[in-house]
Each structure stands twice: as C-alpha cells, then as structure tokens.
Amino acid sequence: GNSVTQMEGPVTLSEEAFLTINCTYTATGYPSLFWYVQYPGEGLQLLLKATKADDKGSNKGFEATYRKETTSFHLEKGSVQVSDSAVYFCALRLPGGYQKVTFGIGTKLQVIP
C-alpha cells in the first residue's frame, strides 16, 4: 500500500538556522507529493507540491525536490523564523479522480528566538 514516513519531532531550532525535515514514501505508481503546514488551532495549508520526478516545489523560502531514485521529498529552508513554528505534514496522492491523500504523521517545528 501507500505510505509516507517522516520524522516525528519535535524539531527545535534557533531563528535563522537551517531546516531539514525528511520525508520518504512508498507508493504503487507515480504519486504527486505535497507538504502541508498546520499552525496552532488551524486547518492545513498547502505549502508546496511536486507532481513528477525531479520537480522542485517552493514557497515562502521552503523547498522540496521530488527524488524518485530515493523515494524522498525532504523539506528544506535556509533560515527559519519564529513564525515558521507549526506542524508540517508530508503527503502523497496517486493520480486519478477519487484518489485519497496519504499523510505522514506530521513533524512539529518549534523555532526559538
């Protein structure tokens, strides 16, 4: 079946530090990959996505590259801010009209001043 594995955290970083949150996946097919962010008390927001191998998704300074050879989609940011504190979910979806999104467990990021 399909699955997404990501580090559980929490990850605590100082402001302006470099961030990496690892994500690997298993899928029967060629999925689209996503990173969603959830701020405290809120729903999920799409952060970035990539739909095919070697695609790089980017938004708000965050980046992730779809690596088919390593089945990975690691999230990176060069310099985190306190406002980036949130839970980050890696997810995949196979193509097709009624396919479900499979989520990882979520990684809590806490950035301290």
Added chain:
Amino acid sequence: GAVVSQHPSRVICKSGTSVKIECRSLDFQATTMFWYRQFPKQSLMLMATSNEGSKATYEQGVEKDKFLINHASLTLSTLTVTSAHPEDSSFYICSAWDRTQETQYFGPGTRLLVL
C-alpha cells in the same frame, strides 16, 4: 490559492444532540470532498470520501450511521454527527479536490466539544 471554508469553526453541544458541519469550496467546483478527524498531536484520519450526487465512501471503522455525509452540490458537503457523545469531541477538517489544479485544499477545521 483556492479557498475552502467550514462552518462553524467551533461548536459546543450537549451529549445526545446532533451537530452539522458545513464545508464549502468557494472558488472552484469540487466533485470530491473529504472529511478528516484529527486527535491531539496526531495526524489526520480520513473518515470518508464525499462524492457529489452519490453516497459517501466510509473508511473502515467509521460508523456511517453516526457520521452522516451529504454532498448535495459541487460546492457543499455536510457532515452531521448524530447523537453526539463526549468521545466524538475532536477537530474535524474537510478538504476539497480541485481537479484543475490537481491539489487538495483544506478547510480551517471545526472544533467540536460534546459535554
């Protein structure tokens, strides 16, 4: 980006009553919507897939008679928690599939507290 709204954002009800939560896609048509439940410090658990004009598809272990889903139009899906009990207290999140963007957009969530 596309917007999905949920109403209400927060609801408190007495045990035994029913609660309806609405999910709307505001600027796109969604033939498919999803309902999730999120427990504290956990990931999202898919409850059901809501298809416009047809019956919802429930995940294993989710009681369809307790969690009634109606997808009456291309922009609206509703989840009704019937005869709610304290163990139904949770954060319920809906999402809608935008096929033109090939992306699933999420609502802000509804926090349900059953007393």
